[in-house]
Amino acid sequence: MNAPSKRYNVFEKRNIASEPINNMTSQFRSLPSVEHVLSDDRICKIVSEFSRQPVVSLIRANLEKARLDIKRGLQPPDLDGIVANLQKEAQSKWRAWPADVINGTGVILHTNLGRSPLSAQATEAVTSVSRSYSDLEFDLQSGKRGSRQSHMANLINEVTGSEASIVVNNNASAVMLGLAAIAGGKEVIVSRSEAVEIGGGFRIPDVLLQSGAILKEVGTTNRTYVGDYEAAITENTGAILVIHPSNFRISGFTHSPLIKELVDLGRKTHIPILHDLGSGCLLDTSLYGMAHEPMPQESINDGVDVTFFSGDKLLGGPQSGIICGRAKLVTKISQHPLARAVRIDKISIAALSATILHYIKQEATEKIPIWQMISMKPSDIFTRAEAWASALNFETDIRKTYCTIGGGSLPGEVISSWGLFIPCSENGDSASKFAGHLRKAGRPVVGRIEDENVIIEPRTVLVEDDQELIESLNYARDKNHTNEQAKQA
Numbered sequence: 001m002n003a004p005s006k007r008y009n010v011f012e013k014r015n016i017a018s019e020p021i022n023n024m025t026s027q028f029r030s031l032p033s034v035e036h037v038l039s040d041d042r043i044c045k046i047v048s049e050f051s052r053q054p055v056v057s058l059i060r061a062n063l064e065k066a067r068l069d070i071k072r073g074l075q076p077p078d079l080d081g082i083v084a085n086l087q088k089e090a091q092s093k094w095r096a097w098p099a100d101v102i103n104g105t106g107v108i109l110h111t112n113l114g115r116s117p118l119s120a121q122a123t124e125a126v127t128s129v130s131r132s133y134s135d136l137e138f139d140l141q142s143g144k145r146g147s148r149q150s151h152m153a154n155l156i157n158e159v160t161g162s163e164a165s166i167v168v169n170n171n172a173s174a175v176m177l178g179l180a181a182i183a184g185g186k187e188v189i190v191s192r193s194e195a196v197e198i199g200g201g202f203r204i205p206d207v208l209l210q211s212g213a214i215l216k217e218v219g220t221t222n223r224t225y226v227g228d229y230e231a232a233i234t235e236n237t238g239a240i241l242v243i244h245p246s247n248f249r250i251s252g253f254t255h256s257p258l259i260k261e262l263v264d265l266g267r268k269t270h271i272p273i274l275h276d277l278g279s280g281c282l283l284d285t286s287l288y289g290m291a292h293e294p295m296p297q298e299s300i301n302d303g304v305d306v307t308f309f310s311g312d313k314l315l316g317g318p319q320s321g322i323i324c325g326r327a328k329l330v331t332k333i334s335q336h337p338l339a340r341a342v343r344i345d346k347i348s349i350a351a352l353s354a355t356i357l358h359y360i361k362q363e364a365t366e367k368i369p370i371w372q373m374i375s376m377k378p379s380d381i382f383t384r385a386e387a388w389a390s391a392l393n394f395e396t397d398i399r400k401t402y403c404t405i406g407g408g409s410l411p412g413e414v415i416s417s418w419g420l421f422i423p424c425s426e427n428g429d430s431a432s433k434f435a436g437h438l439r440k441a442g443r444p445v446v447g448r449i450e451d452e453n454v455i456i457e458p459r460t461v462l463v464e465d466d467q468e469l470i471e472s473l474n475y476a477r478d479k480n481h482t483n484e485q486a487k488q489a
């Protein structure tokens with residue numbers, strides 16, 4: 001008795017739904033076939049640029065998405081819509097990446113924007129070592145096998161005064177390798193004020209753990225004395241590690257020993273002193289109106305046994321980690337199995353050696369982009385901002401600003417500068433929308449937003465990019481206006 005009525009119910013439900021299903025069926029039928037999309041002239045152009053197979057996969061994915069839209073009761077795109085989407089996806093998915101960006105933020109070492117731009121000479125060195133074979137590990141004099149480290153090490157020793165050096169992938173791996181080779185399985189004494197996170201997951205206690213060394217913290221968060229280190233030394237001590245507080249400041253009632261005092265303690269007790277400097281600043285920042293950033297030369301001159309620093313912070317070169325120190329210890333480090341795992345590549349070696357050469361030739365402030373930026377005079381910056389303002393199709397202001405070093409260097413230190421202010425609220429635009437258009441310009445620009453102004457800082461814009469910056473700014477303004485007019489219409 002129950003069965004027929006159930007069947008009837010099912011029938012009734014189907015009957016009610018029959019019209020939308022018919023509509024859906026016709027929508028499915030109206031979707032173009034893969035072949036049909038492929039035959040469109042605009043798609044033929046994409047195929048000729050990227051080849052058939054990846055375009056077919058992209059078309060299939062787009063048609064699949066259109067079917068899903070239909071099932072959800074949404075209007076699927078027509079052929080023009082599908083083609084437009086394919087064009088957009090092909091361009092963004094298969095573009096060469098990363099894209100060249102103009103840094104208008106005023107942060108000189110912007111980690112998200114790739115830290116240090118390279119000098120023209122370093123860029124040329126990268127190009128030639130990449131396109132050709134090289135004498136990377138080959139001695140052209142003897143015709144025998146050479147070392148990828150020796151030439152680089154000689155240059156670094158010359159500028160830092162170090163006895164020996166090696167270069168690895170980055171400073172994080174330099175510190176990890178140094179600890180593993182010198183203090184693996186032993187205790188490493190670190191001040192509580194320095195057992196910190198430097199950023200991007202680089203935390204001193206974790207790095208020590210991974211290196212196989214044992215962290216022995218001494219002192220307090222704000223005050224640590226030489227006596228604290230001395231009292232912690234046992235026969236199981238492998239090293240004393242000093243970490244430069246590169247991206248934070250402890251101020252007020254503080255104390256930490258001078259490097260020299262720790263070196264004396266190390267000599268007396270035969271414990272190596274390791275110094276993680278972070279930045280690798282080879283020029284004196286106090287000459288440019290900032291606090292003095294500790295320099296590798298000073299650390300080495302003070303007698304530190306091994307010094308570690310980055311190649312792409314204030315040194316102004318490629319991503320790399322530099323290890324300088326006493327020959328015996330540097331040899332031990334270079335022979336550790338981890339050294340091969342963190343080996344530097346030839347492209348970075350080429351860029352780093354060209355960068356170090358600028359220091360040897362005493363031309364760093366003229367040739368290395370970040371030092372050009374740091375040393376740029378405010379009056380020259382004002383003149384550049386004026387030139388930008390007069391080349392633009394719209395009104396802007398020039399106001400006093402402050403730039404920062406960034407990249408975990410000199411926290412709290414600023415360089416006074418002049419910025420181009422683009423007022424957005426008065427024109428019915430919003431600063432975040434304008435900034436969005438700037439990021440999508442042919443040459444993307446990243447600026448800063450402050451009180452509904454988009455600010456572009458001349459100090460961090462490479463001089464050769466001025467023309468493209470103007471074009472991107474005018475583009476963003478046109479976009480904003482087109483949108484405003486569309487809204488009002």
Ligand SMILES: *Cc1c(COP(=O)(O)O)cnc(C)c1O
Pocket residue numbers: 170171172173175198202243244245246247276277278279309310311312320321407408
């Ligand atoms: C930045 C920094 C590091 C990490 O250097 P990378 O080259 O980014 O790997 C390590 N230690 C200190 C003190 C730093 O400032």
